[in-house]
Amino acid sequence: MRNFDWDNLQAFLAVVRAGRLTVAARKLGVDHSTLSRRIAALEQAVGASLFDRRAAGYALTAEGERLVPDAEAMENLAIRIRSRQDDAAQGLAGSVRIGTPEAWGTYFLARELRHLARRHPELEVELVANPRMFSLSKREADLAVSMTRPEQGRLVARRLNDYELGVYAAPSYLEEHGAVASRRDLERHRWIGYIDDLMWSSELDYLGEISPSLRPHIRISNVISQVQAVAAGVGLGVLPCFLARREPGLVRLLPEEIRLSRAYWLLTHADARDLVRVQVVADFIVARLAALGPDYWRDGRSVD
Numbered sequence: 001m002r003n004f005d006w007d008n009l010q011a012f013l014a015v016v017r018a019g020r021l022t023v024a025a026r027k028l029g030v031d032h033s034t035l036s037r038r039i040a041a042l043e044q045a046v047g048a049s050l051f052d053r054r055a056a057g058y059a060l061t062a063e064g065e066r067l068v069p070d071a072e073a074m075e076n077l078a079i080r081i082r083s084r085q086d087d088a089a090q091g092l093a094g095s096v097r098i099g100t101p102e103a104w105g106t107y108f109l110a111r112e113l114r115h116l117a118r119r120h121p122e123l124e125v126e127l128v129a130n131p132r133m134f135s136l137s138k139r140e141a142d143l144a145v146s147m148t149r150p151e152q153g154r155l156v157a158r159r160l161n162d163y164e165l166g167v168y169a170a171p172s173y174l175e176e177h178g179a180v181a182s183r184r185d186l187e188r189h190r191w192i193g194y195i196d197d198l199m200w201s202s203e204l205d206y207l208g209e210i211s212p213s214l215r216p217h218i219r220i221s222n223v224i225s226q227v228q229a230v231a232a233g234v235g236l237g238v239l240p241c242f243l244a245r246r247e248p249g250l251v252r253l254l255p256e257e258i259r260l261s262r263a264y265w266l267l268t269h270a271d272a273r274d275l276v277r278v279q280v281v282a283d284f285i286v287a288r289l290a291a292l293g294p295d296y297w298r299d300g301r302s303v304d
Contacts, residue, residue: 005041163261166252
């Protein structure tokens with residue numbers, strides 16, 4: 001291709017990921033007119049229109065869709081080359097972004113980062129603890145913790161840990177609404193659960209596993225807020241044991257009958273797993289989980 005500027009692929013990917021020219025320009029640190037010229041130059045070089053310009057944003061054309069995987073492959077190669085050079089020249093430095101579920105990131109990883117910072121003071125770590133899925137192919141994170149093992153995509157998955165969940169209530173709620181002595185009693189109580197269209201993983205659909213007839217009366221988008229609602233006596237909730245223990249007044253109901261189990265998986269993009277700093281952070285996470293032990297994620301252990 002004549003007059004092809006490889007740097008324009010970075011501009012192309014920025015617009016693909018942002019959906020709007022102004023947002024992509026801001027992320028790249030250029031003005032929108034400069035970015036527009038780069039996109040136009042790339043389209044001229046490839047001989048095709050890559051975007052439909054719409055009032056709501058930029059939408060890929062069929063030719064643009066075909067270009068995305070090739071552009072990402074070139075981006076991945078550039079990242080690997082640059083990272084190897086940086087690691088060799090500076091030791092372990094640079095930035096690693098870790099995307100995690102909110103409870104795991106807040107109550108486990110955030111507390112452990114002091115050990116990582118002590119060992120690698122030049123390493124910059126970004127922890128994004130949000131209830132959502134992270135796209136590693138779009139560079140939303142270098143490492144992601146998920147509740148499911150992906151079935152497609154160029155991702156490498158490592159099982160981190162299993163954790164136990166149970167049904168909890170506040171003593172004040174039980175005093176007002178009556179005790180729970182059997183599964184049948186659960187039907188008459190008020191439940192706290194997730195908002196269906198904001199449930200970022202099917203693994204969060206706990207109530208149907210307990211009983212098909214259970215429906216939440218109070219819906220909350222994240223588990224940390226659910227814990228606070230249960231502790232305040234709003235209703236019953238299915239909570240991770242490692243999180244519920246932090247509210248010492250909570251009562252676990254029917255612990256011998258109702259024990260749910262889930263798992264956390266550590267995901268790395270195939271193009272990033274060989275980067276030294278990404279591998280070091282992944283190994284650190286696995287080592288700290290091993291030091292903590294599996295009982296931390298079950299019922300019946302205190303937290304420090």
